[in-house]
Amino acid sequence: MSLARFTPEQVDRCWKEALALWDVRVQLTPPEPHAASFGKEAPENEPLAYIDLVKRQVFVNFELLSRMGAEESLMAVLAHEIGHHVRFPHTLGWDAELRALEQRLIPGLKQSLTNLFFDLQVNEVVGRTHAEALCEVYRGFLRVRPDVPVSPLFFFYLSLYEELWIRPPGDLVPSGQIGPMEEAFPGCRAEARMFVQTFYALPDMRQQFLYFCATFIRFIDQPDGLEFCIPLAGDVPLPDEDDLDAAAHGGDRWDDALKDAKERGWLAESHDTKDLDPLATIARVTEHRPGKGGGVLRRALVSRHYRRLVDQYVLKLPSAPSRPEPYLRTTPEAWEYGDDPSTIDWTLTVLSQGPLAAVAPLRRELEADVPPPSELGVPAVEIYLDTSGSMPNPQNQLNAMTLAAQVLSATAIRKRATVRAIVYSDGAPLVSPWMYDEETARDFLLHYIGGGTMFPFERLTELSRERPDALRIIISDSDFLSNVADVPSLHRLVEAVRRSRAVVAFLAVPDEQRTRKALKLALADRRFRLVTVQWMSEFGPAAAALSQALLED
Incomplete structure (x- = not known):
């Protein structure tokens, strides 16, 4: 598909209308096209749109939007992404806090539900004036994935929008799955109606999230195997080290909300609501990070936890620039194929090899410089x-x-x-x-x-x-x-x-x-x-x- 369907004038107009919908002044860069990576995953699994909250940049998969037949929904999609920036979650620290809590309620959850939670809040605001445009996004998503079954969680999620926007059953959810879903989850449609009437009336977002988790747990068969692909449900970036560190040490902020949730009957006594040890919380919120990032992040968070404990016993000195580890370069040697490229000393190579520098690079290892005794008399x-x-x-x-x-x-x-x-x-x-x-x-x-x-x-x-x-x-x-x-x-x-x-x-x-x-x-x-x-x-x-x-x- 060509991006010609979306002219610069059209994108600019939709962007301004999306900003006006939230009626706030924000510092965001105009949307850029998503760089496709079809070699890694199926085209229909590519993100439709997402926002980088750090760079404050919105990206849109214009090609996928066209294939979904939802070109007229561009303004609603942009408004959805702006909503994540201005209100839901607004900061990744709040997202991290919710991720830490959901691991207490649903241990081992492979894929976080927080993005779905924020989407329900954002879409309620955008849907007040552009409900049909958002509906067309979800219909188009199902059209480009005709052979992929709709999971119980996705089915219930779509049912919520049918109830919220007063759509008949089958307008968004596959009609053929309505009967089987009622058999597998009796009363699920009534539960969707009750959810919409309750969720948006709750005055506190902590209460909203606890009610959200307590409801969605029913539609998750195996938390450690949960994987879902839902449009606009993967558009909030992952919290960083600082966000997760604060979340791992702030569980007591939920005590009152958890007590209230139990009294309301949302959470059973079997739900693990006790505040976890920070190391246990760190293990849970980093367990399913993609690739090897979870291991590196986990070690960094553990290190921060031990630093807090150390600071309880050791006098803090005024902050000073961290001293780098001193290293000495060893004698240069010929670099050979298979050696670590980072060991090449290009400055020395160019100065000594001249025109042959590119084909005969020199490498030098780094070895620790044995330090002298402390100048203050403190021994090594x-x-x-x-x-x-x-x-x-x-x-x-x-x-x-x-x-x-x-x-x-x-x-x-x-x-x-x-x-x-x-x-x-x-x-x-x-x-x-x-x-x-x-x-x-x-x-x-x-x-x-x-x-x-x-x-x-x-x-x-x-x-x-x-x-x-x-x-x-x-x-x-x-x-x-x-x-x-x-x-x-x-x-x-x-x-x-x-x-x-x-x-x-x-x-x-x-x-x-x-x-x-x-x-x-x-x-x-x-x-x-x-x-x-x-x-x-x-x-x-x-x-x-x-x-x-x-x-x-």
Whole structure:
């Protein structure tokens, strides 16, 4: 189809009329055509229109609108997108808050319903004057997908518009599915009528969303397999890291609304309405993010959660620019096919190779520059963190030992010291470079290995020889005592103590006397210190006290 059906004059006129419909002044760029990506999905599954709330740019799939036979609905489509910007949701923070709540009510929901919720609000406003134009969009959508069955959720959604705009049954929903739907969901048409009469009369949007979820749950068979393609139902962008972070820590704002929903009978006692742990909320709202984005986003949100916990124990210093990690470039080598292209040093290549630069590039790796001791006298800190299976994965559940390591690393870095972390369990440990940035250290300390506990004595010996001026802190539990029960391993620990500024064993053990007996040989050296806690919950406060004692200027 050609875009010639939509002249610039027509698009401009529809855009101005759509802006006038909302009677507000907005800073939005005039609509641009959607760039089709038919190679990735069927043409009919392409978005009809959507808005980038960050760039404030509306995009329209003019080609799909033409194939749907809904060219005259352009103004209504544009007004729909503007409505998302000015009122529903207006901010992605509100969308994120709703996504966090729906995961409490419908755990494991694969595809969020929030866009449908906002569409019901936007279309009610636009439909006051352009209901038929919106109806033509939904009819056209079904015309271009004649072989695709209408899901119960989509059927009920269309029934709502038939009731809202006083259309007879079958005007939007497929007539042949009316009978089967009544058999599968008795009273669904009456429920649609009741929904329209109730939903738009509710004075609070929190009440509206709870009623919306409670109603739509009935038409979702398997939440973890829910996938729907509905026109204009995927036009709100995903919330970003800041939005989801605020939503994961704001569940208590819904307490009154949830209580009211139960009293009204919208939610049964079986519905999980209790406020989730922030880590559980983060896991749920990021579980079904497309591609690998969910994993990266989840780790960033988890890191922010631990930063909040760390800040409860560590004094906040005035904000200052983050210090980049210092790196040195290695000796240049010939770049070969298969090597990482990002390692090519093009400046050096052009200067040294001349005309052959394009065919004979040179690569140089980056290696960490070993830092000097802190200018403030605070020693470099080396943290050995036990991540065995006796403790949970810090991304799924609060790990007290991980929190303790982050408290210690944050304290050192905020005092302008450097930190190196060794995350260990069974097998090869993970060793970081020397870190200057708190966020970098916190992210590294979120690593988790699991399995049995085997302290890396060989690496301890190696690193103590490399950096004898460092303060070394071992964070573990009673498993560490099993490790030092091996005489050669205990001797390696003693050797590392002699080569270090100090070594601290920070352990969660039920019996301190037994622990001192097991570490008697190491305790004979004044550079070895033992700090114990009995309960995991004591790790955070104890780490704050320990860091103050060890790193006080």
